[in-house]
Amino acid sequence: NRHFKAAMGVPPMVYLRNLRLKHAAELLLKTDIALPDIAELSGFSQMPYFFHAFKACYGVSPLEYRKSR
Secondary structure (H helix, E strand, O other): OHHHHHHHOOOHHHHHHHHHHHHHHHHHHHOOOOHHHHHHHOOOOOHHHHHHHHHHHHOOOHHHHHHOO
């Protein structure tokens, strides 16, 4: 964990969450897949956590992010 954080600047779990959120953001913009399916495809098993993490990262809900395209 220490070596990963030193190299990447964040702990492994934060890095993985950010990768998953980036994947979800791409799916939101490039597809019409339903939000629960995007959450699942991005590795989030719980919708409330997905919504909370997405909003914390991007400043808007996943639905608002999709509408912004």
